[in-house]
Amino acid sequence: MKRTAFFISDGTGLTAEALGNSLLAQFEKIDFEKVTVPYIDDADKARDMVKRINKASETDQSRPLVFDTIVNSDIRGIISNADCFMVDIFGTFLNPLEQELQASSSYSVGKSHSINNAGNYERRIEAVNFALDNDDGARTRYYDEADLILVGASRSGKTPTCLYLALQYGVKAANYPITEEDLNDQQMPSALKPHKEKIFGLTIEPERLATIRNERRPNSRYSSIKQCMHEIEEIELMYRRERIPYLNTTAYSVEEISTRIMVATGLKRNR
Amino acid sequence: MKRTAFFISDGTGLTAEALGNSLLAQFEKIDFEKVTVPYIDDADKARDMVKRINKASETDQSRPLVFDTIVNSDIRGIISNADCFMVDIFGTFLNPLEQELQASSSYSVGKSHSINNAGNYERRIEAVNFALDNDDGARTRYYDEADLILVGASRSGKTPTCLYLALQYGVKAANYPITEEDLNDQQMPSALKPHKEKIFGLTIEPERLATIRNERRPNSRYSSIKQCMHEIEEIELMYRRERIPYLNTTAYSVEEISTRIMVATGLKRNR
Numbered sequence: 001m002k003r004t005a006f007f008i009s010d011g012t013g014l015t016a017e018a019l020g021n022s023l024l025a026q027f028e029k030i031d032f033e034k035v036t037v038p039y040i041d042d043a044d045k046a047r048d049m050v051k052r053i054n055k056a057s058e059t060d061q062s063r064p065l066v067f068d069t070i071v072n073s074d075i076r077g078i079i080s081n082a083d084c085f086m087v088d089i090f091g092t093f094l095n096p097l098e099q100e101l102q103a104s105s106s107y108s109v110g111k112s113h114s115i116n117n118a119g120n121y122e123r124r125i126e127a128v129n130f131a132l133d134n135d136d137g138a139r140t141r142y143y144d145e146a147d148l149i150l151v152g153a154s155r156s157g158k159t160p161t162c163l164y165l166a167l168q169y170g171v172k173a174a175n176y177p178i179t180e181e182d183l184n185d186q187q188m189p190s191a192l193k194p195h196k197e198k199i200f201g202l203t204i205e206p207e208r209l210a211t212i213r214n215e216r217r218p219n220s221r222y223s224s225i226k227q228c229m230h231e232i233e234e235i236e237l238m239y240r241r242e243r244i245p246y247l248n249t250t251a252y253s254v255e256e257i258s259t260r261i262m263v264a265t266g267l268k269r270n271r
Numbered sequence: 272m273k274r275t276a277f278f279i280s281d282g283t284g285l286t287a288e289a290l291g292n293s294l295l296a297q298f299e300k301i302d303f304e305k306v307t308v309p310y311i312d313d314a315d316k317a318r319d320m321v322k323r324i325n326k327a328s329e330t331d332q333s334r335p336l337v338f339d340t341i342v343n344s345d346i347r348g349i350i351s352n353a354d355c356f357m358v359d360i361f362g363t364f365l366n367p368l369e370q371e372l373q374a375s376s377s378y379s380v381g382k383s384h385s386i387n388n389a390g391n392y393e394r395r396i397e398a399v400n401f402a403l404d405n406d407d408g409a410r411t412r413y414y415d416e417a418d419l420i421l422v423g424a425s426r427s428g429k430t431p432t433c434l435y436l437a438l439q440y441g442v443k444a445a446n447y448p449i450t451e452e453d454l455n456d457q458q459m460p461s462a463l464k465p466h467k468e469k470i471f472g473l474t475i476e477p478e479r480l481a482t483i484r485n486e487r488r489p490n491s492r493y494s495s496i497k498q499c500m501h502e503i504e505e506i507e508l509m510y511r512r513e514r515i516p517y518l519n520t521t522a523y524s525v526e527e528i529s530t531r532i533m534v535a536t537g538l539k540r541n542r
Contacts, residue, residue, distance in 0.1 A: 003372070012530040014439075015289040018383065022286045022340055023364055025382035027374050036540075038530045065371070069293055085371045087364050093294055100336070100356045101274070103298050111296035112289065113526040121524060128431045132406075160399045163434050167525065168285075253392060254438065255384040259283040259309045269307075 004033045004056040004064040008049060008079065010071055011110030013038035019089065020067035032065075040070060041109055046078035053082035071109050120170065123270045127166035127173075134174035135159055140191035143174055147267055149195055150175040152202035153231045154222075155212045157249045157257060161202070164258045170270030171262075183234040188242050200261055201239045201246030206232045208250050275304045275327040275335040279320060279350065281342055281380045284309035290360065291338035303336075311341060312380055317349035324353035342380050391441065394541045398437035398444075405445035406430055411462035414445055418538055420466055421446040423473035424502045425493075426483045428520045428528060432473070435529045441541030442533075454505040459513050471532055472510045472517030477503045479521050 005024060007016040013036045024032050033056075040049055056064045066084045070076045073091070080086055094105055115121045134142055136159065143149060148165070150158045150173055158175035165171040182189045192199060206228040213223035221227055239246045245264055249257050262269070276295060278287040284307045295303050304327075311320055327335045337355045341347045344362070351357055365376055386392045405413055407430065414420060419436070421429045421444055429446035436442040453460045463470055477499040484494035492498055510517045516535055520528050533540070 012526050014526060014530070015293045018286040018289045019360065022383035023360070023368060025387070026342065026361075026365065026376040026378065027368070027372055028377050028379070030372060030374060038534060065368075071297065085368075087368070089290065089294070090297075092363060093358050094297065097294060097298070097336075097356075097358070101298055101301060103301060105297040106299050107297065108299070110527075112293035113524055115522065115524045116296070125431055125525070128434065132403075132430065135403075157396075159403065160396055160438070163399065164438060167431070167435060167438065251386065253384055253386045254396070255283050255285060259285070259384075263309060 001062065002031050002033055002060055003062055004035065004060055006049075006053060006056075006064055006066045006068075006084075007034065007036040008040050008066060008068040008070065009038050009110075010041040010075065011038065011069070012113045013069075015112055016067045016069040016089070019069075020065075020087070023067070023087065024065075033060075039110075040075065040079075041072075043075060043078060046075045049079055050082040053079075053084050057083040069112075071105075071107050073107075120270070124167060124170040127170050127270065128163065130172040130174070131159075131162040131166045135162065137176040137191070140174075140176070143191070143195045143198070145172060146174040146195070146198055147171045147270075148173040148200055148261070148265065149192065149198045150200055150202060150261075151178055151192065151244070153178060153204070153209060153228075153235055155209060155216070156202045156204045157254070158202060160254045161249075161257050161261070164254045165261070168255075168258060169262060169267070171267055172270075178231075178235050178238070180231070183231070183238070188238070196242070196244075199244050200265060201235070201244045202257070203232060203236055203239070203246055203248050205248070205250040272333065273302050273304055273331055274333055275306065275331055277320075277324060277327075277335055277337045277339075277355075278305065278307040279311050279337060279339040279341065280309050281312040281346065282309065282340070282382070283384045284340075286383055287338045287340040287360070290340075291336075291358070294338070294358070295336075304331075311346065311350075312343075314346060314349060317346045320350055321353040324350075324355050328354040340383075342376075342378050344378075391541070395438060395441040398441050398541065399434065401443040401445070402430075402433040402437045406433065408447040408462070411445075411447070414462070414466045414469070416443060417445040417466070417469055418442045418541075419444040419471060419532070419536065420463065420469045421471055421473060421532075422449055422463065422515070423517075424449060424475070424480060424499075424506055426480060426487070427473045427475045428525070429473060431525045432520075432528050432532070435525045436532070439526075439529060440533060440538070442538055443541075449502075449506050449509070451502065454502070454509070459509070467513070467515075470515050471536060472506070472515045473528070474503060474507055474510070474517055474519050476519070476521040 007020045067087045162173040209228040210225045278291045338358045433444040480499040481496045
């Protein structure tokens with residue numbers, strides 16, 4: 001049986017979606033049709049939403065779940081008339097929080113992903129630009145400015161991780177691919193030596209690496225399991241020899257890799 | 272008076288943080304010290320956490336707020352012994368959801384940002400690579416594969432938006448900077464013509480654009496307010512003439528720009 005789950009917000013819907021997904025992940029056997037609806041910020045849109053929820057209820061023959069982060073209680077009130085089971089964040093927690101903080105809520109809409117703090121926001125964008133400009137060992141002369149230098153084999157996940165660290169945490173992360181030449185030298189690449197304390201290593205199961213590389217360059221030496229095994233073995237040896245902290249990324253998403261790096265390095269977020 | 276707010280999770284903490292931030296954004300006059308603590312996934316870590324919360328309580332002379340998304344109720348139980356005000360997501364909503372769904376929770380930890388669905392996850396990483404490879408008009412021959420082509424003046428926010436669309440929604444977005452030469456031609460750039468239905472335009476207040484450009488190339492013609500005004504005027508004219516849908520990004524964050532593009536284009540997420 002299919003159940004529809006709506007994530008509804010007066011802003012981007014990212015919070016409602018994150019919350020709804022984390023709760024629904026606990027019910028693995030149920031088939032959810034997930035629908036995110038951002039910017040429900042007036043009564044007309046809320047009434048349209050009620051129709052949409054009721055329609056899903058009829059189609060599914062069971063009432064939809066609604067996860068909402070709508071600040072305005074009038075709009076929430078309209079939604080609550082729909083035939084649905086409502087997980088209502090603000091309705092549930094805002095009042096108790098007001099009492100605990102002995103302060104009244106400002107009931108301001110769409111705050112959590114807006115440019116609240118312009119300085120912080122600019123640091124995030126600056127960090128994205130830094131990650132792009134210092135990607136893939138392209139430039140090493142700005143490593144002084146980096147908060148972090150990610151190293152690892154080609155295609156071990158460095159670039160998406162640097163971008164996520166920039167967007168989510170405002171951290172300036174450069175990345176440097178460790179090549180065969182670097183490994184043949186039996187020492188740390190010279191561009192990295194002065195910045196040892198900023199270096200964090202990624203590693204990955206050779207089988208997984210070969211699969212990823214094969215998508216880019218099928219049937220090449222670069223993508224062969226033999227080559228991947230060799231590189232990973234040598235790279236892990238270097239990490240241990242040079243005492244570089246490192247993480248095996250095989251089973252982790254970009255979000256998890258990034259969070260684990262933040263924890264392991266003790267880096268502070270810049271936002 | 273300062274209040275400490277802890278966002279605690281057995282996973283990345285991203286959900287607890289998003290939820291906590293969206294609630295705390297409602298109390299603008301209170302100065303919160305926000306601390307995210309991921310991977311609290313056993314009793315020992317929970318007991319350390321209690322000490323940390325109690326210490327903050329003493330320092331602040333008022334009890335901290337705790338927003339948690341810990342699945343395991345034993346671990347949650349330990350945390351609840353701390354001197355804190357707890358906004359407990361799973362404790363509040365999991366039981367009612369179990370009843371509504373007539374199913375028991377799997378109580379599986381750290382699900383919401385893990386590689387649950389490997390196919391979807393790979394599409395997101397593929398989309399990131401697509402955005403990088405097709406950034407800044409570098410290549411136009413893969414526009415067939417794009418879900419979206421963002422156009423706009425240099426530094427109007429195209430690249431971070433493309434990357435966010437890729438990471439968050441798995442959408443393959445290329446971007447193309449509209450240059451003065453393009454504008455002099457008085458017609459749509461030839462690389463874009465065959466893909467008109469995929470094009471979305473960004474615009475920005477000239478003053479804001481000049482500020483951003485000045486950070487990169489101070490006191491240049493490129494960064495002058497006169498040049499920015501000229502480019503933006505011509506670009507908006509082109510959008511209207513060619514009926515390209517567009518958005519003014521001046522007041523919006525990358526998250527908001529991306530969400531509004533998803534709504535305006537009706538693009539489906541790929542994750």
